[in-house]
Amino acid sequence: xxxxxxxxxxxxxxxxxxxxxxxxxxxxxxxxxxxxxxxxxxxxxxxxxxxxxxxxxxxxxxxxxxxxxxxxxxxxxxxxxxxxxxxxxxxxxxxxxxxxxxxxxxxxxxxxxxxxxxxxxxxxxxxxxxxxxxxxxxxxxxxxxxxxxxxxxxxxxxxxxxxxxxxxxxxxxxxxxxxxxxxxxxxxxxxxxxxxxxxxxxxxxxxxxxxxxxxxxxxxxxxxxxxxxxxxxx
Amino acid sequence: xxxxxxxxxxxxxxxxxxxxxxxxxxxxxxxxxxxxxxxxxxxxxxxxxxxxxxxxxxxxxxxxxxxxxxxxxxxxxxxxxxxxxxxxxxxxxxxxxxxxxxxxxxxxxxxxxxxxxxxxxxxxxxxxxxxxxxxxxxxxxxxxxxxxxxxxxxxxxxxxxxxxxxxxxxxxxxxxxxxxxxxxxxxxxxxxxxxxxxxxxxxxxxxxxxxxxxxxxxxxxxxxxxxxxxxxxx
Numbered sequence: 001x002x003x004x005x006x007x008x009x010x011x012x013x014x015x016x017x018x019x020x021x022x023x024x025x026x027x028x029x030x031x032x033x034x035x036x037x038x039x040x041x042x043x044x045x046x047x048x049x050x051x052x053x054x055x056x057x058x059x060x061x062x063x064x065x066x067x068x069x070x071x072x073x074x075x076x077x078x079x080x081x082x083x084x085x086x087x088x089x090x091x092x093x094x095x096x097x098x099x100x101x102x103x104x105x106x107x108x109x110x111x112x113x114x115x116x117x118x119x120x121x122x123x124x125x126x127x128x129x130x131x132x133x134x135x136x137x138x139x140x141x142x143x144x145x146x147x148x149x150x151x152x153x154x155x156x157x158x159x160x161x162x163x164x165x166x167x168x169x170x171x172x173x174x175x176x177x178x179x180x181x182x183x184x185x186x187x188x189x190x191x192x193x194x195x196x197x198x199x200x201x202x203x204x205x206x207x208x209x210x211x212x213x214x215x216x217x218x219x220x221x222x223x224x225x226x227x228x229x230x231x232x233x234x
Numbered sequence: 235x236x237x238x239x240x241x242x243x244x245x246x247x248x249x250x251x252x253x254x255x256x257x258x259x260x261x262x263x264x265x266x267x268x269x270x271x272x273x274x275x276x277x278x279x280x281x282x283x284x285x286x287x288x289x290x291x292x293x294x295x296x297x298x299x300x301x302x303x304x305x306x307x308x309x310x311x312x313x314x315x316x317x318x319x320x321x322x323x324x325x326x327x328x329x330x331x332x333x334x335x336x337x338x339x340x341x342x343x344x345x346x347x348x349x350x351x352x353x354x355x356x357x358x359x360x361x362x363x364x365x366x367x368x369x370x371x372x373x374x375x376x377x378x379x380x381x382x383x384x385x386x387x388x389x390x391x392x393x394x395x396x397x398x399x400x401x402x403x404x405x406x407x408x409x410x411x412x413x414x415x416x417x418x419x420x421x422x423x424x425x426x427x428x429x430x431x432x433x434x435x436x437x438x439x440x441x442x443x444x445x446x447x448x449x450x451x452x453x454x455x456x457x458x459x460x461x462x463x464x465x466x467x468x
Contacts, residue, residue: 049369056365086424112429128417131290135283137411150387155426157380177371183362192389195346
């Protein structure tokens with residue numbers, strides 16, 4: 001297809017497509033004349049991926065470039081896929097190297113595998129953890145353990161979703177899934193907070209499911225279907 | 235303290251502090267002369283919060299303004315705290331209103347409380363979910379359920395961490411914790427993915443813990459302490 005057709009099919013303007021071509025995010029089409037080139041379904045698919053990473057994945061152009069580079073890793077079957085994909089995502093300029101002693105000690109206490117000294121993840125954890133404390137949000141090691149228990153379940157779903165037969169598809173799933181599923185989990189967290197808070201409210205102020213019962217909507221006496229707990233001003 | 239002392243104590247430049255004052259993020263100090271003002275520990279604390287939200291929370295100036303406004307909600311004890319705090323965080327211009335039918339149907343099937351039609355969360359979920367699909371990452375309803383089971387555990391920790399006696403502290407915990415803990419969970423997810431992938435690798439290729447056993451570091455035969463599974467080129 002020509003660039004105008006690629007633009008129509010993707011709902012991305014010709015000017016923006018040319019920008020991605022100049023930035024090297026999108027490979028050049030096959031030149032058919034001095035001023036025209038032919039694009040394929042593969043271009044359309046990559047264009048959709050670029051837009052999803054930018055619009056919903058929260059990445060900038062440099063981040064998209066790193067993700068696409070990770071997708072083009074040669075012979076991924078021979079690599080430690082998870083670590084390689086993450087390294088590609090994390091390869092930002094880590095200007096500051098925080099003291100990651102506490103994070104590494106906590107990771108060791110969990111029994112998660114030790115990471116090499118130059119691995120940036122423990123430092124990232126320490127940075128995010130201490131930023132919470134600076135913002136007045138204390139997370140004790142017990143709470144961190146409970147968060148980690150839950151996140152381990154998430155990671156099991158992540159890892160189980162990685163196709164084993166097709167290395168290129170596996171890289172795609174790991175790299176793109178890591179970026180794109182985080183926003184899904186963020187929204188789920190907000191929804192789950194409301195469900196849990198509502199359940200607690202219901203359980204505390206009237207007959208309702210017990211603390212460990214599965215979440216269910218509170219019985220509505222007026223059928224209004226709003227999200228406010230009973231007795232709360234609307 | 236004077237603005238220069240506030241700057242030293244917070245490691246934020248005087249120019250940046252003046253910018254936050256102009257933007258209304260930081261309340262004015264008590265004027266002590268035509269050109270000087272006196273600042274308090276409360277200013278220092280708010281300044282640290284602003285920096286944490288910007289640097290680690292990933293918010294822009296408008297997002298910080300919304301968070302600070304939510305912290306200043308009058309009489310928070312009378313409000314549905316969780317929903318109010320979230321509304322403040324979510325009050326961006328939702329230019330597009332995606333069709334949230336699938337997300338609402340899935341939420342209903344989970345038994346989470348029904349949300350009013352104008353609530354933006356189901357639309358946010360649908361937007362993040364369909365963006366995954368556009369990027370080639372399919373999440374079936376079964377996988378979404380498993381993610382939601384895990385996130386419900388996270389939300390239990392969140393809700394249990396909200397202080398019940400002090401409404402202002404409760405608002406702070408909900409609003410700031412929602413923003414600041416997301417980056418912690420993102421890093422934990424990367425660490426947990428490696429731990430799970432390593433465990434699976436170990437379990438698949440040699441003697442190791444069973445699929446449902448707690449994660450533990452694989453026995454290292456050479457004591458190198460690197461993160462690569464045995465047999466993986468370094």
